[in-house]
Amino acid sequence: MIDRRFFIRGLGVAACSAAAHPFLSTVTLAQSDGAAPLGDHRLIVIILRGAMDGLDAVQPVGDALFAAARPTLGTGAGMIDLDGYFGLHPALGGLKPLWDAGALGFVHATSTPYRDKRSHFDGQDLLEAGTGTDMAPGAARDGWLNRMLQVVPGMRAETAYALGRDAQPMLEGVAPARLWTPDLTLDLSAQSQLLLEHIYHDDDLFREAASEAMALAAQGVPEGDAEPGVNVRLRDLDTLVDFATGRLAQETRIAAFSLSGWDTHRGQGRAIAQSFAGLQRVILRLQAGLGADVWGRTSVLAMTEFGRTVRENGSNGTDHGTAGVMLAAGGAVRGGRVMGAWPGLAEADLYDRRDLMPTSDVRAWAAWAMAGMYGFDRGVLEGAVFPGLQMGDDPGLIL
Amino acid sequence: MTPTLAAIRFGYGLPVGPDAPGDAGTLLALLAGPDTAVDLWPSITMAEVAPVWLVAATARRAARQSEAAKRDFRKALRAVQDQTFLAMRANIARALGSPDTMRERLVRFWADHFTTEAINRHEGALPAVMAEDAIRPHVTGRFADMLRAVTLHPAMLLYLDQVRSVGPGSTVGLRRDLGLNENLAREVMELHTLGVGGSYRQDDVRQAAELLTGLTANAKDGFFFDPDMAEPGPETVLGITYDGVALAPVHALLDDLAVHPETARHLARKLAVHFVSDAPDEGMIAAMAEAYLAADGQLMPLYRAMLSHPAAWAPDAQKARQPYDFIVAALRALGMTPEAAMGMNRKRVAGMVLGSLRAMGQDWGRPGGPDGWEEAAEAWINPQGMAARITWAMTQPAELGALPDPRAMVGRVLAERASERLIWAVNAAEDQRDGVGLILASPEFNRR
Numbered sequence: 001m002i003d004r005r006f007f008i009r010g011l012g013v014a015a016c017s018a019a020a021h022p023f024l025s026t027v028t029l030a031q032s033d034g035a036a037p038l039g040d041h042r043l044i045v046i047i048l049r050g051a052m053d054g055l056d057a058v059q060p061v062g063d064a065l066f067a068a069a070r071p072t073l074g075t076g077a078g079m080i081d082l083d084g085y086f087g088l089h090p091a092l093g094g095l096k097p098l099w100d101a102g103a104l105g106f107v108h109a110t111s112t113p114y115r116d117k118r119s120h121f122d123g124q125d126l127l128e129a130g131t132g133t134d135m136a137p138g139a140a141r142d143g144w145l146n147r148m149l150q151v152v153p154g155m156r157a158e159t160a161y162a163l164g165r166d167a168q169p170m171l172e173g174v175a176p177a178r179l180w181t182p183d184l185t186l187d188l189s190a191q192s193q194l195l196l197e198h199i200y201h202d203d204d205l206f207r208e209a210a211s212e213a214m215a216l217a218a219q220g221v222p223e224g225d226a227e228p229g230v231n232v233r234l235r236d237l238d239t240l241v242d243f244a245t246g247r248l249a250q251e252t253r254i255a256a257f258s259l260s261g262w263d264t265h266r267g268q269g270r271a272i273a274q275s276f277a278g279l280q281r282v283i284l285r286l287q288a289g290l291g292a293d294v295w296g297r298t299s300v301l302a303m304t305e306f307g308r309t310v311r312e313n314g315s316n317g318t319d320h321g322t323a324g325v326m327l328a329a330g331g332a333v334r335g336g337r338v339m340g341a342w343p344g345l346a347e348a349d350l351y352d353r354r355d356l357m358p359t360s361d362v363r364a365w366a367a368w369a370m371a372g373m374y375g376f377d378r379g380v381l382e383g384a385v386f387p388g389l390q391m392g393d394d395p396g397l398i399l
Numbered sequence: 400m401t402p403t404l405a406a407i408r409f410g411y412g413l414p415v416g417p418d419a420p421g422d423a424g425t426l427l428a429l430l431a432g433p434d435t436a437v438d439l440w441p442s443i444t445m446a447e448v449a450p451v452w453l454v455a456a457t458a459r460r461a462a463r464q465s466e467a468a469k470r471d472f473r474k475a476l477r478a479v480q481d482q483t484f485l486a487m488r489a490n491i492a493r494a495l496g497s498p499d500t501m502r503e504r505l506v507r508f509w510a511d512h513f514t515t516e517a518i519n520r521h522e523g524a525l526p527a528v529m530a531e532d533a534i535r536p537h538v539t540g541r542f543a544d545m546l547r548a549v550t551l552h553p554a555m556l557l558y559l560d561q562v563r564s565v566g567p568g569s570t571v572g573l574r575r576d577l578g579l580n581e582n583l584a585r586e587v588m589e590l591h592t593l594g595v596g597g598s599y600r601q602d603d604v605r606q607a608a609e610l611l612t613g614l615t616a617n618a619k620d621g622f623f624f625d626p627d628m629a630e631p632g633p634e635t636v637l638g639i640t641y642d643g644v645a646l647a648p649v650h651a652l653l654d655d656l657a658v659h660p661e662t663a664r665h666l667a668r669k670l671a672v673h674f675v676s677d678a679p680d681e682g683m684i685a686a687m688a689e690a691y692l693a694a695d696g697q698l699m700p701l702y703r704a705m706l707s708h709p710a711a712w713a714p715d716a717q718k719a720r721q722p723y724d725f726i727v728a729a730l731r732a733l734g735m736t737p738e739a740a741m742g743m744n745r746k747r748v749a750g751m752v753l754g755s756l757r758a759m760g761q762d763w764g765r766p767g768g769p770d771g772w773e774e775a776a777e778a779w780i781n782p783q784g785m786a787a788r789i790t791w792a793m794t795q796p797a798e799l800g801a802l803p804d805p806r807a808m809v810g811r812v813l814a815e816r817a818s819e820r821l822i823w824a825v826n827a828a829e830d831q832r833d834g835v836g837l838i839l840a841s842p843e844f845n846r847r
Contacts, residue, residue, distance in 0.1 A: 203842040213786040314578030315563030
C-alpha cells in the first residue's frame with residue numbers, strides 16, 4: 001500500500017524541498033479533522049489559454065463603432081441580446097438561462113497588469129502567478145490560488161485539485177493540493193512497486209511523481225457516461241468535469257483547470273465557436289453535476305491572459321490585444337449583468353490605439369470573489385495572495 | 400566520468416562504439432566534420448514531400464464531391480503519414496547509428512527552437528521536412544542562414560499565419576480589403592531571435608509584419624514571394640530602416656536580428672538550459688553569447704564555449720530526458736541497430752514510439768504552441784509522465800525480442816552512474832522483464 005504521505009505535495013516547487021516539507025506532517029494529521037477549513041463555498045477557476053476574444057464573447061453591439069471594426073466577425077442576427085447594449089455570441093447561447101436566472105455575469109474590459117509585449121507565455125505566467133509587473137514573468141515561485149490556501153489553517157490536500165494534462169501554476173506552491181489527469185494508468189505487481197519505491201527513494205522529484213502515479217492509478221478513472229457522437233476533446237472535458245464535480249460534492253473546495261483553443265489569428269468565426277461550445281458545455285455540466293445545492297454555493301471564474309485587437313486583422317481573425325472579458329458563473333454569483341466600466345471603442349479610447357482599454361484588474365475580481373465566499377480580509381488579499389493589488393470598492397460580485 | 404557524460408548529456412546515452420566522442424574536443428571535432436548520417440539513413444526532403452503534399456491538397460478540395468474522392472483523400476493522407484513515419488525512423492536510426500550524436504541532438508534542439516505544427520493533416524510532413532532541409536544543413540553553420548531558411552519555409556509560413564498576412568497598401572490588400580497578421584513577425588522576435596525580454600516594442604512587431612508581407616507558400620508552388628501582397632515602402636524595425644524589393648529587406652532584417660546581442664544571450668541561455676541545466680551557470684551563458692557575437696553569429700563557437708566551460712561537465716545530472724530522448728536512449732540501451740530502426744513497421748512506429756510519446760506528455764508534432772516543448776524536469780517527471788515511462792520500461796523491451804540480462808545491462812547502460820540502490824533492486828527483481836524495466840525507469844537513466 002502507498003504511504004498516505006505521498007499523496008500530499010506542493011505541486012511543482014516542492015520538487016527540491018519535499019524532504020523538509022513543513023506541511024507534510026501537519027497536513028497528514030489534519031486529515032482526521034472533520035471540519036472543512038474553507039466552509040461550504042466552491043471556487044472553480046478556468047484559465048482560457050491563448051487569449052480569448054472578449055469582444056466576440058460579449059459583443060458591444062450598442063457601440064456604433066463595433067460593427068465597423070468587425071466587418072466579418074460580427075454575428076449579426078444570431079447574437080443574443082443581454083442588456084440592450086451587449087450581446088452574447090450565439091455559440092454561448094446555451095448559457096442564456098443562467099444569465100436570466102442571475103447565475104451568469106461578465107466583467108468587460110478587464111486585464112492583468114501585463115502590458116505591451118503581448119506574449120501568451122508571459123501573459124499566462126503573470127495571470128497564474130497573480131503578481132504585478134514589479135516581478136518578472138515566470139519569476140514567481142507559486143500561484144495565487146496556492147497562496148490563498150497558504151493563509152488558511154488546517155488545509156489538506158483534498159481541498160484543492162489541479163485537473164487535466166497541463167500544469168496549473170495557479171495551484172503550485174507549498175500549500176498542499178492534488179493533481180488529477182484523465183488518462184493515467186499503471187499496472188504493477190506488488191513486488192515491482194516495492195522495487196520502484198526503492199530506486200526512487202533518494203530522488204525527491206522521481207519519488208513524488210511515481211508515488212502519486214501509483215496512488216492515482218489505484219484510485220482509477222471514473223466511469224464516463226459518454227454521449228454517442230461526442231468528439232474526443234469534449235469527451236475528455238466531460239471526464240474531467242465529472243471528476244471535478246464528484247470531488248467538489250465532497251471535501252474539495254477549489255478546482256483549477258484550463259481550456260485552450262483561443263488564439264484565433266485567422267478564421268476566427270469557426271474556431272472560436274468551437275471553443276465557446278466547449279466552455280459552455282463545461283459550465284452547464286458543472287451546474288448539472290454539482291446539483292442545485294452545491295451549485296448555489298459555487299463561483300466559476302473563467303479568465304484569459306489578455307484580450308485581442310478591436311479591429312479584425314487581414315485574415316478574418318484578431319491579433320494579440322490587451323483588455324478582455326472574465327466570465328463568472330454559479331449560484332454564488334450576482335450575475336445577470338455585464339460588470340466593469342466600458343471604455344468605448346473610439347480610437348482615442350483604445351490602448352495603444354488598437355486594443356480595448358483595461359478599466360479593471362482581473363485580480364481584483366478574483367480577490368472580491370474570495371472575500372465574498374471565504375471572508376478573507378482585504379489586507380490578506382492585497383498582501384499575501386495578490387501582492388501589491390489595490391482591490392478598490394466592492395463590486396458585489398458574490399451574493 | 401567525462402566519456403559517460405559526453406554520451407548521456409550531449410548524446411543519446413550508453414553504450415557507445417569505439418569511435419564515439421569522449422570529451423569536448425572530440426565532440427567538437429565530429430561536429431566540425433561532415434554530416435555523414437544524413438545520407439546513411441535518408442529521411443524525407445522537399446523534393447519528395449512536395450508532390451505528395453500537392454496530391455493531398457488537391458484531393459482534400461475534391462473530397463466533398465463523392466465517396467470515391469473521399470477515399471482518394473484518405474489514401475493521400477496515408478501517403479503523407481508514411482512520410483512522417485519515415486522521418487521518425489530516420490531520426491531514430493541516425494541517433495542510434497551515428498557516432499556524432501550531438502549533431503542529432505542539435506537538430507532536435509533547433510527544430511524545437513523553430514517549432515512548427517501542421518495545422519491540417521495534408522500538411523503533416525512539413526515540420527519534418529523543415530527540420531531536414533532548413534535546419535539540419537545549418538546546425539554547425541551560421542544562425543542567420545538557419546533563420547532565413549526557416550522563416551521562408553512553407554511549414555513556418557503556414558503555421559504562423561504568414562500566408563494570410565497581406566500589406567494593407569499592397570495590390571491585393573487594396574483590392575480585397577485585406578490586412579496584416581502579426582503572428583510570425585511577433586514570434587520571430589519573441590521566440591526565434593531577441594527573446595521576450597528583448598527591446599522590441601509593438602511598433603517593431605507591426606513594422607516587421609509589414610516587412611514580411613509577400614512571403615507566402617502553397618502546395619502548388621511551395622514557398623514564393625508574392626509582390627502583390629507586399630506592403631510598399633520602407634519599414635523601420637528597432638531603429639533600422641529596411642527598404643528594397645522582394646526578399647532583400649527580409650534577409651537584411653533577419654541577418655540583423657541574428658547577430659543582435661539580445662539574440663546571442665537568448666540562444667546561449669536556451670542551449671545551456673536544454674543541454675546542461677534548468678538553471679544554468681550565468682558565466683557559461685555570458686561566455687557563450689560573447690563567443691557567438693565575436694564570431695559574427697557562427698554556431699560552432701557557441702557550442703565550443705559551452706563545451707569548454709566546466710559547468711557543462713558538472714557531475715550532477717540535473718536535466719530530465721524528454722520523452723523522445725528517453726525512448727531513443729532506451730532503444731540504444733536495448734541494443735536496437737539503426738537498420739532495425741529503419742525497418743520498424745507502421746504499428747511499431749505508431750505504438751512503441753508515437754503513442755508512447757503521447758502518453759508521456761510529448762505528443763510528437765503537437766507541442767501545443769510555437770514555444771515548443773517544456774524544458775523543466777518537473778514538466779515531464781510528473782505522475783502521468785512517470786506512469787507512462789514506467790509502463791514503457793516494463794512492457795516495451797520484451798516486444799523487441801530477447802531481453803538482455805539486466806545484471807550486465809545496468810553497467811553497460813549507466814556505467815559509474817548506477818547507484819547502489821538500483822544495482823540492488825535490479826538483482827532483486829523477480830524476472831528479467833522487471834530488471835530491465837527498473838533500469839529504464841530509474842532516476843539515473845531518466846536524468847542526464
